[in-house]
Amino acid sequence: MAAVSKTSATDKQSFIQDWTGSNGSLRAFSSLEGFDSRPLHITTDEAQMRVRLHWATPVGPIEDVRDIHLVREGELWKAVLPKVQISSVPSQVIPVTYLRWDLVSGGAADEWGSKNVDAPHVRIISMNAVDSAEGAIVMGEVVNEDTVPAFVNVNATLVDGAGSAIDDETSFDKIAHVLLPKQVTPYRIDFPSINLKNVKNVRMDVKASLVPASADPVIGVMNQKIEPDVQGKSVLRGDLLNQSGQTVNISHVIVSFYDNNAKVVWVADGYVDRALLPQSSEPFGVDIPRALAAKVQNFHVVVNQYSLGRS
């Protein structure tokens, strides 16, 4: 803490929690790989630095941009750290109406066809293919039309003019895989280094299987609004509110962005690096590409959650 100004609004414990994570959060499993910094503003006594932090995380590299205020104290420049809001939850009892689905499989001795349970019925309700700087992207939304939870994966195959497959990819982590009945999720499938001009057709395939699932925790997405960030990029911001009584360790936000014809024009995702404690909220932000920011008229946010010790 030698490089931290005494005028900082934070305390040592909050600082450590903020930078090293707690409660099994994504930050707790991340490590700082490197950083870049550049001055935004400097005088003889104070300075403003923009720092890009490059984190290595279990879900891939994540970049965090922070503006840090520095003051000169004697011969040293010291950071004035802002107050860090670390959620703390009072002791309480939260009643929950327990609801989950378990899966019971038949035995090998069962007569053929006598105890089959169909896979859940899911449907792709929209699909859009676009070119981006990184390659072709196929995106849209899927709904679980069934009355049981579904584990969903969307595959897309790009086909050329001769009917041959160019590439085949899946939605991987750009989808909420476990869909409760009537739940809608965005999906996005990336085809790096492929240009849509070479593509004649896109074959879509959605696969769904039965999965044990729980209806809890319920996570509300509050105060959603699109606003510019410090770099001038459009960002969808909001707060995730954990309305249940259990800690959500890692929250994953997936967003469909729509144009004025309700067509999905972009799907993006982001992770919240702090754990969501019961009845508490944490902010999130998802970037919108500059080229699409003006097109976006509406959005739909889905929250995927991972809790330690539960599938």
Place this chain on the structure above:
Amino acid sequence: MRRLSLICAALCLVACSLAGMAQDLRVPASVTAGDGVTIPTTGSGKATFYLLGPGISRKGDVSLGEEIHLQAKDLRNAGDYLALVCSDSCHSGTFYVTAAKPASLTFLVHPSRVPVAQDDAVSGVTFTFDQFRNLVLTPATVTFQLTAGDKPLVSRPARTQNGVAWFRTASGKSAGLLQVVATLDDLSARRAVQQVASDPCNLRITGQRIPIGILVQTEPVHDCAGNVVSDGTIVTFSATEANGKSTVDAPIKQGVARAQIEAQGATVVSVASGVVMGNELHIGAKP
């Protein structure tokens, strides 16, 4: 030249026929699976007997002029068989083994879950097999009976074609278990289809201000036939106020979905489940 060829062919046929009189076997035209059969032979001396059929290949020594006994276990599989006797020359006969009488029904019903009041939504197919798992091709009448609770819905006879009989029908009006029974003489097979509520109908919400925002909840959620929509079905509440939007995907629990939304200003709350929309609620700003 052509005439010469024809004469040679005729002579060859005569020679073969004479040889056949020396040793021959007379196979039955048709045999029922699982039945033993006797094949008489003519001639004299030792010979080798071969039996080739679906799933069987057998070789044995026989005495010409005596009967060849094929046991039931040799003729369990329906299909074409070739019986062959070889001594100086070989002579053969083919016969067909037909399936025995139906001994089991394989019954497939699709789907295992179905929303109520859907046309042609439930289908079933039976395959009739004899005790040796041969498909019984002889036409027979299978009766399909559908019962919801204690109430019989449909009873439909269907004649098998090539061993297969099927039905297709609409799902019922009430959620619950649909029992489907296929019967053929004293054989029967039972399957169950879970009839579930269809999409929500007349989705309506009520709401009130609470100290930390708004508490909204649906009225009991039913489909258009009045069935209670399954617990766990996601209902999406969206609250729009001047400075942003909040959404909660809440599961129906005990027939009702409820959510707590942090909104302090004048708010419009809407509700949807899947592709079904409900009413809008206008709630004034927090006093």
